Structure formats: structure tokens, C-alpha cells
Amino acid sequence: MMQCMACSNDTGPDVITDQTPPIPWDPIGQNDTPPPSSQTADAGWTSVYADAGVALRDAGNDSETDVDEPTGRLPDGGVDCSFPVDYDNDGYVDHRCGGDDCNDENPYIHPGANEACDNDDNNCDGNINEGLECWFYAHSSTSLYKIDPFLFTYEYVVSVPSLFDMDTTPAPQFKLYGLTGSGWLKTFDEDTETWSTLDNSQSSIGGNGFAIDNYGRAFVTKSSKLYEVDLQTGAIIEEWDLSASGVNVRSSGDCVVNKNNSFFMTSSASPLDDLIYVDSSTMQAVLVGNTGFDAIWGLTAAFGNLYGLTSAGKLLLINPDTAETVELYDFPLSFYGAASTANR
Numbered sequence: 186m187m188q189c190m191a192c193s194n195d196t197g198p199d200v201i202t203d204q205t206p207p208i209p210w211d212p213i214g215q216n217d218t219p220p221p222s223s224q225t226a227d228a229g230w231t232s233v234y235a236d237a238g239v240a241l242r243d244a245g246n247d248s249e250t251d252v253d254e255p256t257g258r259l260p261d262g263g264v265d266c267s268f269p270v271d272y273d274n275d276g277y278v279d280h281r282c283g284g285d286d287c288n289d290e291n292p293y294i295h296p297g298a299n300e301a302c303d304n305d306d307n308n309c310d311g312n313i314n315e316g317l318e319c320w321f322y323a324h325s326s327t328s329l330y331k332i333d334p335f336l337f338t339y340e341y342v343v344s345v346p347s348l349f350d351m352d353t354t355p356a357p358q359f360k361l362y363g364l365t366g367s368g369w370l371k372t373f374d375e376d377t378e379t380w381s382t383l384d385n386s387q388s389s390i391g392g393n394g395f396a397i398d399n400y401g402r403a404f405v406t407k408s409s410k411l412y413e414v415d416l417q418t419g420a421i422i423e424e425w426d427l428s429a430s431g432v433n434v435r436s437s438g439d440c441v442v443n444k445n446n447s448f449f450m451t452s453s454a455s456p457l458d459d460l461i462y463v464d465s466s467t468m469q470a471v472l473v474g475n476t477g478f479d480a481i482w483g484l485t486a487a488f489g490n491l492y493g494l495t496s497a498g499k500l501l502l503i504n505p506d507t508a509e510t511v512e513l514y515d516f517p518l519s520f521y522g523a524a525s526t527a528n529r
């Protein structure tokens with residue numbers, strides 16, 4: 186049931202479920218009066234009440250009245266620098282109040298923190314992801330690239346041998362394998378930047394999606410079929426018809442295994458690509474949802490995110506729980522496939 190925040194006759198439980206700030210504002214200079222029950226902060230939401238010019242916040246539990254705990258936040262979201270503001274309690278003062286915490290809303294961001302591959306300047310030195318290699322492999326029909334999904338840069342590495350898709354074995358080996366359309370598996374030597382063909386004459390599935398899970402098991406998708414294959418010989422170990430799950434599946438270009446060892450694939454059974462999850466214990470396909478994008482031919486699990494790459498060059502960020510997808514960048518490339526990173 187929807188809670189009514191503004192109802193004057195609200196005598197219900199002292200809980201609200203949305204995060205709209207309380208109204209009306211308790212004027213500065215008045216005593217710190219406990220707010221009406223309908224305006225008490227829900228858990229996790231910072232209530233801001235004025236008392237003698239100082240912003241205060243609720244102790245955090247929904248049913249409590251506010252506590253005289255200065256936060257340095259003003260009703261309009263601005264900062265009150267009349268005292269050293271360390272809003273996120275990481276020991277560093279907000280940069281807007283003369284400190285050197287470049288993000289005082291996040292306790293994991295402060296000087297001395299470890300830089301990580303993400304969209305943040307984690308150590309507040311003014312640079313994002315400095316000193317790190319934050320890229321994954323993706324390829325077109327002819328070329329292998331390193332794609333940085335945070336800075337949106339790409340670097341040509343070497344040509345590819347007619348690959349339909351590729352993936353990497355888990356760390357620490359982290360070896361790149363390519364799936365060709367006609368023959369079978371290729372491996373890539375990073376030191377010499379050369380491809381070699383495995384002795385894999387036993388199989389020629391000709392699939393278009395290829396993924397290696399966190400235990401080194403290799404999978405190929407083709408139409409509604411999912412195969413587990415031997416990574417050295419290409420021989421089919423087992424195969425499943427995913428349409429037996431009652432879900433209309435038609436592999437549209439790739440499959441991927443994320444850091445939780447969860448298997449996803451894109452499917453072109455709908456006008457725009459669906460995201461399909463395959464339960465590895467039952468091998469049942471589950472429709473997560475529609476991505477709203479066409480021709481997602483590459484999927485990669487990288488740095489905790491699930492990325493899609495389209496034949497039109499789009500880099501997509503896909504929510505694996507909902508299939509909600511946003512376009513991050515439009516590269517002047519045509520992606521055929523992508524590989525996950527050692528840090529999936």
C-alpha cells in the first residue's frame with residue numbers, strides 16, 4: 186500500500202517508504218522539535234532538521250526522532266562548513282570545506298584509498314583509474330581491440346582469424362580463446378600477439394556465442410542449443426535444447442559467465458534482443474527481459490559489470506537482474522564478440 190507522506194491525518198505507523206525530504210522545513214532558530222510522525226525518516230534516509238543553524242540527521246532507525254548530530258548538510262543539499270564536515274565518516278573533510286575528501290558521500294573514496302577500475306577517482310588525486318589497465322578484449326570481423334568501458338577509448342591490437350566470438354579462461358591463466366565460424370578454436374599468445382589453431386578436428390559446431398566459466402568449462406550457443414565443449418579438442422561434451430524450458434531462445438551473438446558463475450546469453454527471438462539466464466544446475470533457460478537493443482553480438486563480464494557490444498558499435502551496460510540496458514558509448518566499430526576480464 187502506498188504511504189501518504191503529506192496527509193495531515195496520518196496517524197499510521199511511523200514509517201515512510203520513499204525518500205522525499207520532509208516538508209515543511211523546520212525553521213532555523215527554533216528549538217529542535219521532533220517532526221510529526223508522517224515526516225520521520227525511513228531507515229537509510231537522512232532527515233535534515235534545522236536547529237540553531239545546524240543541519241541534523243535522524244539516527245537512522247525509522248521510528249526514532251531526530252538526534253542532535255550535525256551532518257554539514259543544508260536543506261537545499263548544500264554544505265554547512267561551519268564545522269569540519271566529514272559526512273561519510275572516512276576521516277577526511279569535505280573538499281568544499283577545505284578538506285581533501287573529493288567525495289564526502291562515499292567512505293570508500295578518499296586520499297590513500299586504492300584506485301579501482303570504475304568511474305571514480307577513488308584516491309582523490311584528480312585522475313580516474315590511473316596506473317591501472319581497465320580494458321577488455323572485443324573484436325570486429327577483422328580486428329582485436331582493447332576497450333576501456335570507463336574512459337571510452339579503444340586500441341587496435343592485432344587482426345583476428347575470422348572469429349565469431351571469444352572468451353578468456355579464468356585468472357590466473359587468463360588465456361584468450363577464439364571461436365571461428367568454420368573451423369574451431371584458436372588461442373591467442375599475448376606475448377607474441379599471434380593466434381594458433383588447436384588440434385580440434387573433432388568438432389565444428391559453428392556456433393556464434395562462446396563463454397568460459399569460472400572453472401574453465403567452455404560453452405557454445407547456437408540457435409536454441411547450448412553445448413559444453415572440450416576446450417582443447419573442441420569435442421562436444423554435452424548439449425541441451427534451451428527451448429525445452431518453454432522460453433523462445435535463439436542465440437543472437439554471445440553468451441557470458443559473470444563472477445558469480447551465472448550464465449547469460451542474448452537471444453534474437455524477439456524483435457530486439459532478450460537477455461536469457463541459464464540455470465547451471467537445471468540447464469533451464471529463464472527470460473530476464475528485453476534489452477531494447479538490437480544485434481548484441483558481444484557480451485563481457487568485466488569489473489563487476491555486464492557489458493553488451495552491438496554490431497553497430499554501441500557499448501551497453503546491462504543489468505543482469507532486470508535486463509534494463511543503457512547505452513554508454515557509440516564506437517566507430519562493428520563488434521562481433523567480446524571476452525570477459527580476469528576481474529569479472
Ligand SMILES: [Ca+2]
Pocket residue numbers: 270271272273274275276277278279286288289
Ligand atoms: Ca569524508
Ligand SMILES: [Ca+2]
Pocket residue numbers: 273275277286287288289290291292293294295
Ligand atoms: Ca569520502
Ligand SMILES: [Ca+2]
Pocket residue numbers: 300305306307308309310311312313314315
Ligand atoms: Ca585517482
Ligand SMILES: [Ca+2]
Pocket residue numbers: 300301302303304305306307313314315
Ligand atoms: Ca577508479
